Amino acid sequence: MNTVLTMRGIVKDFPGVRALDHVDLEVRAGEVHCLLGQNGAGKSTLIKILAGADNPDAGELSWQGRPVRLSGPAAATKLGIATIYQELDLCDGLDIAENIFLGHEHARAGFTRRVSTARAATALLERLGHGELRPDTLVGTLPAAAKQVVSMARALSYDARLIVMDEPSAALGNDEVSNLFRIIDQLRADGVAVVYISHRLDEIRAIGDRITVLKDGRTVAAGLPARTTGTTQIVALMTGNGAVATLTHQAPTRSDTEVLRVTELGLAGRFHDLSFTVHAGEIVGLAGLVGAGRSEVLETIYGARRPSAGQILVDGRRIRPGSTTAAVAAGLGLAPEERKSQGLFLLESVGRNVSAASLPRYSRFGWFDRRRQRADTGDLLARVGVRPADPDYPVRGLSGGNQQKAVLARWLLDDCRVLLLDEPTRGVDVGARADVYAQVRRLAERGVAVLMVSSDLPELLGLADRVLVLRDGEIIHTAPAADLTEQDIVAMIMEGSAL
Ligand SMILES: Nc1ncnc2c1ncn2[C@@H]1O[C@H](COP(=O)(O)OP(=O)(O)OP(=O)(O)O)[C@@H](O)[C@H]1O
Numbered sequence: 001m002n003t004v005l006t007m008r009g010i011v012k013d014f015p016g017v018r019a020l021d022h023v024d025l026e027v028r029a030g031e032v033h034c035l036l037g038q039n040g041a042g043k044s045t046l047i048k049i050l051a052g053a054d055n056p057d058a059g060e061l062s063w064q065g066r067p068v069r070l071s072g073p074a075a076a077t078k079l080g081i082a083t084i085y086q087e088l089d090l091c092d093g094l095d096i097a098e099n100i101f102l103g104h105e106h107a108r109a110g111f112t113r114r115v116s117t118a119r120a121a122t123a124l125l126e127r128l129g130h131g132e133l134r135p136d137t138l139v140g141t142l143p144a145a146a147k148q149v150v151s152m153a154r155a156l157s158y159d160a161r162l163i164v165m166d167e168p169s170a171a172l173g174n175d176e177v178s179n180l181f182r183i184i185d186q187l188r189a190d191g192v193a194v195v196y197i198s199h200r201l202d203e204i205r206a207i208g209d210r211i212t213v214l215k216d217g218r219t220v221a222a223g224l225p226a227r228t229t230g231t232t233q234i235v236a237l238m239t240g241n242g243a244v245a246t247l248t249h250q251a252p253t254r255s256d257t258e259v260l261r262v263t264e265l266g267l268a269g270r271f272h273d274l275s276f277t278v279h280a281g282e283i284v285g286l287a288g289l290v291g292a293g294r295s296e297v298l299e300t301i302y303g304a305r306r307p308s309a310g311q312i313l314v315d316g317r318r319i320r321p322g323s324t325t326a327a328v329a330a331g332l333g334l335a336p337e338e339r340k341s342q343g344l345f346l347l348e349s350v351g352r353n354v355s356a357a358s359l360p361r362y363s364r365f366g367w368f369d370r371r372r373q374r375a376d377t378g379d380l381l382a383r384v385g386v387r388p389a390d391p392d393y394p395v396r397g398l399s400g401g402n403q404q405k406a407v408l409a410r411w412l413l414d415d416c417r418v419l420l421l422d423e424p425t426r427g428v429d430v431g432a433r434a435d436v437y438a439q440v441r442r443l444a445e446r447g448v449a450v451l452m453v454s455s456d457l458p459e460l461l462g463l464a465d466r467v468l469v470l471r472d473g474e475i476i477h478t479a480p481a482a483d484l485t486e487q488d489i490v491a492m493i494m495e496g497s498a499l
């Protein structure tokens with residue numbers, strides 16, 4: 001097979017960090033090339049260079065055998081390289097068709113242009129199996145999965161020969177991942193090369209042809225066969241040792257004290273009549289398809305959405321619905337799914353972000369104990385494995401997975417009574433996942449009530465004590481996690497069949 005892309009000796013320095021240290025990557029036409037590595041290994045940095053979005057400090061790039069220099073994103077696009085970023089870069093204020101054709105609008109003017117653009121957009125969306133998306137829908141109103149489809153449609157609109165996908169499955173549920181894989185298979189059959197970044201080894205086995213592994217900004221393995229290379233070997237290359245994070249079920253720490261009670265909670269058009277409790281020390285998992293309303297349940301409890309019916313009680317006291325101020329005062333915390341838009345102040349340091357929720361704890365008689373705050377923060381960053389574990393580092397400079405860990409760290413430092421976790425390990429590498437699990441368990445041991453949404457079923461079953469299954473806006477099943485298998489949950493969320 002012919003090589004479409006070769007990157008050699010790529011170096012990229014950021015202040016104080018060498019993100020890429022002579023990285024090599026070789027990609028062939030019609031292959032799915034997986035790029036693996038721990039959080040902060042340099043994957044996103046490498047593909048930003050490939051996309052022309054960032055300049056390397058050294059190294060060479062050749063495209064279809066010819067050396068090239070990418071002066072900017074437009075140059076990469078012109079060659080036929082399209083990138084779907086980890087944090088999608090769509091314009092929320094524009095509609096779907098405008099986003100797809102942004103920068104290369106159809107040439108004709110006015111009304112005819114709108115019509116032809118809409119038609120072309122629909123054709124691309126249909127090719128992706130999402131003909132139901134209307135070209136004139138504002139992108140800002142779409143859920144994460146649909147936004148990603150729009151991003152893919154944009155890549156297809158350029159007739160790209162290489163499509164780079166940075167953790168495309170992170171925002172997707174199991175059914176949407178199968179749809180994504182179907183699209184990738186088709187791209188491969190068309191001779192398009194795909195560079196696929198994911199932390200999920202099962203996906204790499206399912207869709208990948210070859211693997212390149214980065215560790216601390218270096219290529220430690222290139223072109224390994226994706227299906228036959230052993231998991232232990234891959235993890236060993238990524239981490240430097242062979243320890244795979246396995247989630248063994250812990251003895252529940254649930255106490256008799258009921259902390260969160262939700263009664264007949266409803267959100268117009270999304271869910272209705274939800275009633276459940278979470279006890280101190282208990283971890284309750286919410287299972288369901290993406291789009292089933294799981295995030296909305298958390299957001300409603302947190303007061304970010306106004307319920308159409310029902311009550312939320314913390315420690316037996318009703319909290320004012322639709323008010324995050326009231327929710328926070330009652331001891332509720334939310335680690336949201338879309339960390340970039342909801343979870344972090346990107347321009348601030350990691351330390352300020354992490355301690356944002358717990359400032360009162362360090363203030364006494366009007367005196368702010370900055371030293372203790374910094375020490376606690378640094379300690380916590382190290383415990384959840386944020387790299388670098390430096391409170392002064394700008395959040396913007398952290399890798400995607402490290403930003404996610406920082407969001408979690410904030411709530412781990414805070415003294416909340418109820419912690420609402422939305423996809424807690426999305427984008428977190430296999431090694432660091434174990435640290436996150438251990439911290440969530442510790443919180444439960446300290447008596448915090450945890451309500452968690454996760455599309456990763458082994459994680460849901462391994463971490464939660466009890467699982468609620470949400471389908472069509474209702475809880476159709478509740479059971480101890482120990483009594484459920486992954487197959488049970490898949491059957492219930494897909495077909496609605498109870499056990
Ligand atoms: N704009 C920036 N400023 C400063 N440091 C940066 C910047 N972008 C990336 N880095 C640093 O470069 C290193 C590589 O980050 P990168 O985002 O490429 O990691 P990654 O492999 O994509 O990780 P993840 O799996 O978490 O997404 C990290 O140490 C990160 O902190």
Ligand SMILES: [Mg+2]
Pocket residue numbers: 043044045086166399400401
């Ligand atoms: Mg990344």
